[in-house]
Amino acid sequence: MNYERKVDSMDSLAGTQSYYEEQDSRRKRTRLIIAVGLIAVVLLAVWYAFAHSKADGAAAAGAAGGAGAQNIPNVTVVVPGRVAVQTAIAANGTIAARREMPVGIAGEGGQVVRVLVEPGQWVGAGQTLAIIDRSVQTQQATSLAASIKVSQADADLAQAELERAQALVGRGFISKADMDRKRATRDAANARVRVAQAQYQEAVARNGRLNIVAPAAGLVLTRQVEPGQVVGAGSGVLFRMARGGEMEMLAQLSEADLQRVNVGTTATVTPVGTDLKIAGQVWQVSPIVNMDSRQGTVRIAVPYSAALRPGGFADARLVSGTEQAPLLPESAVQSSPEGSFVLVVDGKNVIQRRAVKVGTVTDGGVSIASGLTGNEKIVVLAGAFLNVGDKVKPVLQKSSQ
Structure with missing residues (x-):
């Protein structure tokens, strides 16, 4: 009896233990299912966020590309070719002065009394530029003029005596020897007259050369003499003139x-x-x-x-x-410390810088001596607002020729 109750108690405990084991296994399965579901949700959220960010980046890139395409500026360009232009040498x-005339002392010189011209004045040929004191030379000329009269008086007297002697020759009162002496005396007197006249003329000519005169008509450039100055043959150049x-x-x-x-x-x-x-x-x-x-x-x-x-x-x-060269508007040519240059649009519509040598500047524009062939697309305006490497849309303009 007691044995049966013991067996029943043991069976009851075994059933209870089996129940709790089943419940524990059910809870483990539930937790596993929940964990797997949470992991799936996290993975799905990560995938969705990545896909969304990639789509946004593509859309932003597309929008930026469209805006960049819309911001490419239009630039006026010209293809200059080659035209005939005058070649000029700077x-x-x-x-x-093309013919400079140095003017100095032609005579013996002396003290300068007056200077009659200033630099910048026009003078004629033979015009007096400066006056030299001639008081001594004038007295000498007067003395020589008087000596001419003395010599002339002696010559007249000798001529008169010769004529009286010739009247007496036929009567035999004067010998031929006396006639020869009187004739010689007359000739000597006439010679002394000519000597006196020559000396006087020399003095007059010398006095005439005292003053400083212009050798030809022209413009006075410089003046290097003042009143009171004593000048002579060694005084050098006193005036300079342009003929x-x-x-x-x-x-x-x-x-x-x-x-x-x-x-x-x-x-x-x-x-x-x-x-x-x-x-x-x-x-x-x-x-x-x-x-x-x-x-x-x-x-x-x-x-x-x-x-x-x-x-x-x-x-x-x-x-x-004249020569064949590209001709550009002045606005197309720019300058820098390195020299002149132009902006060229290349085949990819990208701005490039080209160094050039400027030739003749004419009313039609600026000729390019070197650096261009004439077939390039040259930026005409707004060059100062463009940089090398900028992409532009060229708008062709007819070249000015």
């Missing part, structure tokens, strides 16, 4: 440029500090080249102008002929 040099007021420019050119210039080449001279354009013409090309500077001198004759001052500096533009 030069500089000094102004000088006829004619001026010239002594332009310095390189060996290569000398070959392109001939006598008769036209030129335009601009004195420094002025806007004057004075027309001139080459009248002499130097036959030699300076061994140190490798330059030669071209002499350009120019008419008189108050702006042309000998010793001053001037620029010259010599037209030496």
